Amino acid sequence: MYDDKELHEYRDLMKPPERFEEGFDWKTIIGAVFIGFLMMPGSMYLQLVIGQGIGPAARWVTIILFAEIAKRSYTHLKQQEVFLLYYMAGAALASPFQGLLWNQYLVQSDAARMLGLTEFIPHWVAPGPGSESFLERTFLHRDWLVPILLLVGAQLVQRIDHFGLGYSLYRITSDVEKLPFPMAPVGALGTMALAESTEDRKSGWKWRVFSIGGVIGLVFGFFYVLLPAVSGLVFEQPIRLIPIPWIELTQYTEGFLPAVATGLQFDLGLVFVGMVLPFWAVIGGLGGLIVTILANPVLHEHGILHRWHPGMETVETVFANNFDFYMSFGIGLGLAIAAIGIYYVVKSLRQAGDGQMDFSILFKPHKERGDINFWVSIGIYVFSTLAYIGMCLLLVPSFPWIFFVLYGFVYTPVISYITARMEGIAGQFVSLPMVREFSFIAGAKFFGYNGIEIWYAPIPIHNYGEATVQFRQIELTGTSLRGVIKAEIIVFPVVMIASLLFSQFLWQLAPIPSPQYPFAQELWHLQALNTLLMQTSTLEGNSLFFEALSAPILFSGLGIGVLLYGTLNILGLPVLLVYGLVRGLGQSTPHGVILEVIGAMLGRFYFLKKYGKQWRQYAPVLLAGFSCGMGLAGMAAMGFTLILKSLGRLAY
Template identity: 45%
Template sequence: MPAIGVDAELEEYRQLMEAPTEFEEGFTAKTIVGALFIAFIFLPGSIYLWLVAGHTLGAAAQWVTVILFVEVARRSFMVLRRQEVYLLVYVAAALIGTNPFQGFIWNVYLRTSHVTKGLGIADEIPTWIVPVANSPAIIHRTFIHRDWLIPIAIMLFGNTVGRIKGFSFGYFLFRLTSDYERLPFPMAPVGALSATALAEITTKEETWRWRLFSIGAMIGLAWGIFYVGIPTLTGALMSRPLQLIKIPFIDLTHNTQNVLPATPTGIGTDLGAFLYGFVAPFWSVTGGFLAAVMVMILNPILYYKGILRQWRHGMDTIQTQTVNHYDFWLSASIGVSLAVATIGLVTVITSAIKARGQLGEHERERGSWAPRPGRGDFPLPIILSAYVLASLAYIYLAHTLVPHFYLWFL
């Protein structure tokens, strides 16, 4: 039983995986071969699937790669250690999630879309984002053209600096939240337990983790056959793909627009989002549900008040979301983000002031900033310096591209 004053749900997450007491190197030749396999085999397939169905292979590429290497290792009488398996999963997630050219395709749509032309912003998009509409690069649908040199160069610079920022400040937050504050990470045990299950079977010790992993894989496989497999195969043979299950959601806006005007409604068909609800903390799911209900209540009110001016009867979910975003929710989301940031800072500062001195009777003990022996921690001053330098590089680039923008706001 958890101690008095401790959240039982958070303690349950903490106890799913025990904290390691020793650390081993996971970056080996096996993980390098696995990363190359993902880059040359799964990444092109993920890009094609995104263009066809609007979804990427995502986690499938990670786990298929890991399962493949696990089976090869078993038949080669080799053992993949837990560190190697988890690092391979992490590298797979980073590679599959890195496809910046998807953004260029979206930018071309913004340049040529009737929606943006109707709003009068299509011609206002700078050429360092996307070439002009009559450029041969857009007409012939190719990235191999000099008009794409500046956008691609900016993309490469942004990705490099972004990686530095993400790693440096992410590592600092890891040390803060995991080592010092000892906060739970609800989704972390999911990936860790899956990697542990795959590592265990290489030692011929199949536990309950492998059984649950296999059940989940079969559920996903069965769903994927109907969700992605049939549309992909029929799309290659027929003029229109056969979708037994609508991708990515079932649009109900046309059915509810008389009762809920200017309100996008639908049923999501992504199995991953559904299963996520079983893992996410209760109050996280509750907050998402209340936010959805609030939108369903506010949108009709805003429409009748004349704030959502661009919405018209007959618009589908995507069109409704687009016009509502420009009319109200873009500015509202900025305000909410600033409010949440302010409340968070005030709460942290207040809690820090109250926590100074002796810990409360039922308050959990905090961790330490001291590096763990053998874990390969980086010095925090170097990490924070890298983040500051990367941020300054971003600011310099933004100021160079948009010189009249307020520098203090960057």
């Protein structure tokens, strides 16, 4: 795994600089406000319309704006200032209050009524369906006070928690074990595309590549987002030259591909994503999809996928197949991946033993890098975990407290360390599927718990391994951690205020979901069914979850996953192929895989041959430019829509 050829290409794209700077100044503060109050509403709107925000676009638009202002002030943005603006944009666009939009839908949803769960959803998640706030479509109502306060408290603990166990594991895996973190340079390179000075831009490749991607994104965004939005304001029906979210083909193929969800998504961004993702991971995804297409008709014929019937579209087909087979099979595959990860951690730890690692480095902080004291980071982790446990005991007093302790102080550190090492070695995230869910079921079965409140509680099950990659990116860009901490302090209140205001504004404009928000209208019902189906497992009586869970199918998924990995390993095939295969098997909405494969093929067999290894650096910058162009089109669409609909609501 350590010497995989494809991973080796990603490993040496960037080296950490010798000098570090904070990058925090007045530009950063203005940038936070700009992102929170100008970019966030566009991102939230696009999330509801096409299913993806403008996260990368908002970051790049902010950087471009500030770079141009700096140029006219006869200065330029430093690399660290660019990264900090990028980092803050990511934090600001998290839109935590957007979760309230989902909660208001869930408590009123047909799925909740159909499964008989409406009355069981706790009032600290969302008021009951009889609340006046639903008629007025407003969060600024006393019935929403407790859900809002709880959300703010949980977010505050989460932001502090960011510098706890995740940072400790970064110091262990990066400084002590010196793991390569092959995917970190991919992210860091994208953030630095506009860090070139005004003089360098004439000869620098990053600005040119970014501009090409930006123009492509603008043109595509005009047809994909802007034209439907503007035409929908003028005509009764919007003009959609490109279908959102996909062309539905299931009913046309059901005669020869029964129980297979078919369709085609035309989001050009998937082509650029395919260029950036490791090639064999994408090909593995295609292989998994082909296996699914071939297997589903056979499974249907043998009565395994028995809930599917002709006439179903993608959403109904996917839900029926998950219920009959793929939920259990997916759990088994996930356990196989987790077992493989644990195996490699144990193996590499044995190889790295015998006193070869110097742990004293942990207690010698790098002053320029702004390192946090190792014991302070451990203290942050203990404090945040105890805070989560306290909130859970307050909200769900009937659930056994021992589970919360085991979540926070046993399971979380173990799975986080395994993931941190897998991210450091192979750039892969590891999770043990259904641990949270099975522990809830155990609490119900053996300790007499009855209810669904536990599913909404802020329980301390976290996987901090992924955070190590972000800290590695901070290091690669030469940004001092002190600047990042200051940025977090500024961003938090901006995020809280802007997210609440714009969630309220979007809900006031139209019910969510509704035809005005097509992605939410198309997919939220499926998401609600899958979410609530699981929650029936902790209620008395016959649970639909237990009907869907099958031990033989689960163990077959585990066995096939391990066997598949072992076979690929023996044949010397790329490590990432197996992860792609698992991703493709039983995938929820496979309609975008074809475009990803096209992107991967173009990158591998055309651009890589034409530009050589430099293409690895071009691809993420091109994707960033495309995202920026798409985001600008989305911002224009959001501007037209929000302004005209706001005028329509005025009293005159």
